[in-house]
Amino acid sequence: MIGFMKRNISILCLILLVSTSFIIGAYGASNDSEILLDRTSYQGYGSRPAVTLRGKKLNNNPRVREIINVTVYSGSDSAGITVKLTETGADTGEFTGDFGVGPKSDNITKTLQVVHNDTIYATYTGGLVYSANWRAFTGSVQFAKKSYTGLNAESTIIINDKDHNIRSGYIDTVTVRLTSDTDPIGIQLTAYETGANTGTFYAGFGFSNEKSSMKDALIKINGSDNIYATYIDELNEDGAVNTRVTAAAEFKFSEAVIKTSASNDEGAGSMFTVTINDPDANHPGMKDRIIAKISSEKASGEKTIWLTETGENTGNFKCTVLLSDEMTTATFLRVADTDTINIKYIDTTVPEGDSKEIVKPIKWTYIGRVLKTDKQEYSGFNSSARVTLSDYKLNTDEEKAETIDVKVRTSDSKGITLTLKETGSNTGEFTGTLYFGKSTKASKDTIKVDGYETITITFTNKKDKDDIEECVLTWSYQDAEIELDKQEYKGNNMPVNITLRDWDANENPKSKDEIKVTVKAPGAEKEVFVKLTETSNGSGIFKGAFYINGTGDNKPSITLNAGDKFEVVFTDKYTTSGKVEDRFASALWKGISAATLTLDSQKYTGYEDPVVIKLQDDDLNIDSNSRDKVSVQVRTRSGKTVASYTLTETGPNNGEFILTLKISNEPYTSKTICLADTDVITVTYAEKKVSASAAFTKE
Numbered sequence: 001m002i003g004f005m006k007r008n009i010s011i012l013c014l015i016l017l018v019s020t021s022f023i024i025g026a027y028g029a030s031n032d033s034e035i036l037l038d039r040t041s042y043q044g045y046g047s048r049p050a051v052t053l054r055g056k057k058l059n060n061n062p063r064v065r066e067i068i069n070v071t072v073y074s075g076s077d078s079a080g081i082t083v084k085l086t087e088t089g090a091d092t093g094e095f096t097g098d099f100g101v102g103p104k105s106d107n108i109t110k111t112l113q114v115v116h117n118d119t120i121y122a123t124y125t126g127g128l129v130y131s132a133n134w135r136a137f138t139g140s141v142q143f144a145k146k147s148y149t150g151l152n153a154e155s156t157i158i159i160n161d162k163d164h165n166i167r168s169g170y171i172d173t174v175t176v177r178l179t180s181d182t183d184p185i186g187i188q189l190t191a192y193e194t195g196a197n198t199g200t201f202y203a204g205f206g207f208s209n210e211k212s213s214m215k216d217a218l219i220k221i222n223g224s225d226n227i228y229a230t231y232i233d234e235l236n237e238d239g240a241v242n243t244r245v246t247a248a249a250e251f252k253f254s255e256a257v258i259k260t261s262a263s264n265d266e267g268a269g270s271m272f273t274v275t276i277n278d279p280d281a282n283h284p285g286m287k288d289r290i291i292a293k294i295s296s297e298k299a300s301g302e303k304t305i306w307l308t309e310t311g312e313n314t315g316n317f318k319c320t321v322l323l324s325d326e327m328t329t330a331t332f333l334r335v336a337d338t339d340t341i342n343i344k345y346i347d348t349t350v351p352e353g354d355s356k357e358i359v360k361p362i363k364w365t366y367i368g369r370v371l372k373t374d375k376q377e378y379s380g381f382n383s384s385a386r387v388t389l390s391d392y393k394l395n396t397d398e399e400k401a402e403t404i405d406v407k408v409r410t411s412d413s414k415g416i417t418l419t420l421k422e423t424g425s426n427t428g429e430f431t432g433t434l435y436f437g438k439s440t441k442a443s444k445d446t447i448k449v450d451g452y453e454t455i456t457i458t459f460t461n462k463k464d465k466d467d468i469e470e471c472v473l474t475w476s477y478q479d480a481e482i483e484l485d486k487q488e489y490k491g492n493n494m495p496v497n498i499t500l501r502d503w504d505a506n507e508n509p510k511s512k513d514e515i516k517v518t519v520k521a522p523g524a525e526k527e528v529f530v531k532l533t534e535t536s537n538g539s540g541i542f543k544g545a546f547y548i549n550g551t552g553d554n555k556p557s558i559t560l561n562a563g564d565k566f567e568v569v570f571t572d573k574y575t576t577s578g579k580v581e582d583r584f585a586s587a588l589w590k591g592i593s594a595a596t597l598t599l600d601s602q603k604y605t606g607y608e609d610p611v612v613i614k615l616q617d618d619d620l621n622i623d624s625n626s627r628d629k630v631s632v633q634v635r636t637r638s639g640k641t642v643a644s645y646t647l648t649e650t651g652p653n654n655g656e657f658i659l660t661l662k663i664s665n666e667p668y669t670s671k672t673i674c675l676a677d678t679d680v681i682t683v684t685y686a687e688k689k690v691s692a693s694a695a696f697t698k699e
Helices: 002-032
Strands: 034-037 041-043 050-054 067-074 077-087 094-098 100-102 111-113 118-124 128-135 140-143 147-149 155-160 173-180 187-193 200-208 218-220 224-235 241-252 257-260 266-269 271-277 289-296 300-309 316-324 332-334 338-347 356-366 370-373 377-379 384-390 403-409 416-422 429-437 446-448 453-460 468-476 481-484 494-501 514-520 528-534 541-548 565-572 581-589 596-599 603-605 610-616 629-636 642-649 656-664 672-674 678-685 690-697
Touching: 034 118, 034 128, 050 067, 050 077, 067 094, 067 111, 077 111, 140 224, 140 241, 155 173, 155 187, 173 200, 173 218, 257 338, 257 356, 266 271, 271 289, 271 300, 289 316, 289 332, 300 332, 370 453, 370 468, 384 403, 384 416, 384 453, 403 429, 481 565, 481 581, 494 514, 494 528, 494 565, 494 581, 514 541, 596 678, 596 690, 610 629, 610 642, 610 678, 629 656, 629 672
Parallel strands: 041 128, 100 111, 147 241, 200 218, 266 356, 316 332, 377 468, 429 446, 603 690, 656 672
Antiparallel strands: 034 050, 050 094, 067 077, 067 118, 077 094, 118 128, 140 155, 155 200, 173 187, 173 224, 187 200, 224 241, 257 271, 271 316, 289 300, 289 338, 300 316, 338 356, 370 384, 384 429, 403 416, 403 453, 416 429, 453 468, 481 494, 494 541, 514 528, 514 565, 528 541, 565 581, 596 610, 610 656, 629 642, 629 678, 642 656, 678 690
16 A cells, blocks of 8 residues: 555656646746847838747757748737748748738738737747837828929929838829919829838929819919918828828919020121020920010011920020021011110010010121131141131021032142031031141142141132132141150169150151150260150150160160250251241259168068068159059078069159068968068068068967
8 A cells, every 4th residue: 555655656746747847848948939029119001010039949950941930910900910930041040020011911911900009919839929019100291392483393292101101012102182372173193102112102293374284283373373282191190080281382483584695695697596485485295486576776677586495395495586788588687787686575474473575685796697717826737727607698498408618728729629518407507627738638628738828718609709708817837845754863774755746747647657856965975866656647746765874675775974964855847937946855864762671570470460561762763654563572581482572652653662461371472471480581672782671480
């Protein structure tokens, strides 16, 4: 009996022990896991709460990213939806996912129903729960600007309401009503979300003084009006339903402005351009036309002109006015030799209301025909003259661009015929380009010039041989310009770069020409000649170089002593004076500079430590426009590194060269040096016999 009791007691103890172990295990798992939402409160249907679940025992397969389902529900939907969480990485034990909120739950789109001031719960097996608050978003409406001027003004209504971001990943829409003082009923517009899940909506519209149009998104207004945008916020953050939200802006007509091509309201010639800016005369989607009146005070009464809009919705209207000294016709306005021309436009939409006559007077000198060039004086064979003939009466075909011939002559040539082409159909302006050369080539519109030339361009009317127009220009040689790349030079084998500009020396435009310059040094028995080559066919720019105290292939060369000044001379045969003249460029050679070579430390410790090598030598600044390079020798006492390394100039024209190397116990490269655990680094610049050393220890 006693044995039986002992056996029962033992079994009972075993059961209690197992039960205790189970409870402790469940409690431990519960403490070891947690579920979280990324925020404690959310606002608007555009919210996407993120769920995070963490627990070491949730990770069953350490080799893959696993998936766990959790339940989220709200105070208004206790059933809720299932949300899939994905492990952030294999064996992390952390799972994440998100869901949307909206007016109705949908387990397919993973949207949870919420109502105003609702509570969201995220739950997982074992009693893990996390909650957060959700409330509605207060919608707002506004215009892109506070005031608008002119009927061609365009605007946008902007609505912000995250509660209408209903479909995650899609562009949602809202409606807004646009009204004005003139049209209090107005039109309804559809505003489109600016992007998926933004909760911001845009609706564009325009203005009309005729009628409102929902199709064209136009609101009717008068001269000075207010416009209103009204939006119904279905639910705001205070829980209020269908709240009316309104924004207002101002509108007014613009007053027309008349401009002309006459500078400072004064001009000369046989035509000019009139531009009227009147945004209120613009009808959207088409190029409009408006009417104005024009008259001359001394010669004619009013004439009607039509101005065409420069493009759809620009509000700018333009036309060309043609002048004549004979009579006013459908094409021409008669003017006196000196006259005042008045342009008048009736603006029926001005801010003050009613209509207003806008008047623009300009002073004008009538010149029936103008023949001119872009300049009066030219120099050098590379130059050209732009020739322009303006005479609308020469325009015989309004449908195409026509041509006119003029005769070009010099004092000792028969000249050439230059054809001018009309700049466009029906413009009456003809242009062409005249070139200057060493020989006449009529097919290339090139006339021979030599020395100082007077050139005459003549137009003769084919219908009246006595009707002649002329203009005169002059041409001369261009003086050569010579320059050196520096004013001072240092070091032996230093190149001196020469640039010569002389377009008159361009003998053959189809090939690269060559010319010679002379280099003169103090006490030199012989002059040194340097060949310069044209940079490209017909460029007139020549380049070449020589060396100071050059050795080896560095030729041609001149021998100088420190402090010597040298000259480069070019004999210019073609000058503006008509005489042969020498052009000079000079510079100073300052001798050989001292070089300094340094390391940034006397002792380096540990691998991976950087070594900075710095060389200062002004003589190595070869090219003043770029960063030069120089080589130094690096040796280590251990013999693990024996190599040349390249230092680069830190900036153009400063003579400072730097290289940073990393210390390593691996074979050396262009960026590393290999050292023994205890070693010495020696850097040498052999050209100037300078060196620098430093010690190294592993620790």
